[in-house]
Amino acid sequence: MKGNTADSARRSYMGARSRAEGAGFEAIISSACDYYRAIGRADIEKTPEPMKPLGGADRSGRFLACYTKQAQPDYKGVLSGGRAVVFEAKHTNTGRLLFDRVSAEQAACLRRISRLGGIAFVLCSFNGREFYRISWPIWEDMKNVFGRKYITPADLAEYRIRVAAPGVLLFLEGVKEKKDDLHMCT
Numbered sequence: 001m002k003g004n005t006a007d008s009a010r011r012s013y014m015g016a017r018s019r020a021e022g023a024g025f026e027a028i029i030s031s032a033c034d035y036y037r038a039i040g041r042a043d044i045e046k047t048p049e050p051m052k053p054l055g056g057a058d059r060s061g062r063f064l065a066c067y068t069k070q071a072q073p074d075y076k077g078v079l080s081g082g083r084a085v086v087f088e089a090k091h092t093n094t095g096r097l098l099f100d101r102v103s104a105e106q107a108a109c110l111r112r113i114s115r116l117g118g119i120a121f122v123l124c125s126f127n128g129r130e131f132y133r134i135s136w137p138i139w140e141d142m143k144n145v146f147g148r149k150y151i152t153p154a155d156l157a158e159y160r161i162r163v164a165a166p167g168v169l170l171f172l173e174g175v176k177e178k179k180d181d182l183h184m185c186t
Helices: 002-038 105-114 134-142 142-146
Strands: 040-045 051-053 065-067 074-080 082-090 118-128 128-137
Touching: 002 040, 002 074, 002 082, 002 118, 074 105, 082 105, 105 118, 105 134, 128 134, 134 142
Parallel strands: 082 118
Antiparallel strands: 040 074, 051 065, 074 082, 118 128
């Protein structure tokens, strides 16, 4: 019984740490979106998750809610040349990201945008220190491209993205803005 309590506490701690680091990753992305908006390069926003409250708020203002629809990609917007940009953000502390971390609903949206000529990708964070942009066609073909259904930082050197001072993640570097140029540079 004692072992189960220790395992439960460890899993709870790791889950809380992962959620906090994922929130930190989203904060870095939001700062980058603000930067791109300020310089007129893009207008990208976090996609709100549709929820339905299950009751009134408690004394602290919190309420219980459930998601009303399967998850959509995390961010959506438009580049200055008019191209749509949609991406999913994934963070891990394990050293590998599994293919199925992108849900079927998210994959369908990313695939549609990519086929229509928009920019679609998965933005990856490993341990909050290494960041990569993997175009959707590469992610979707992960098994053939990398030989397995997960990726590691060692696989992704050509997809690495820079962090500029003061902590702006330059995830749009190398992305072409014009609608008539349908390929994303890596």
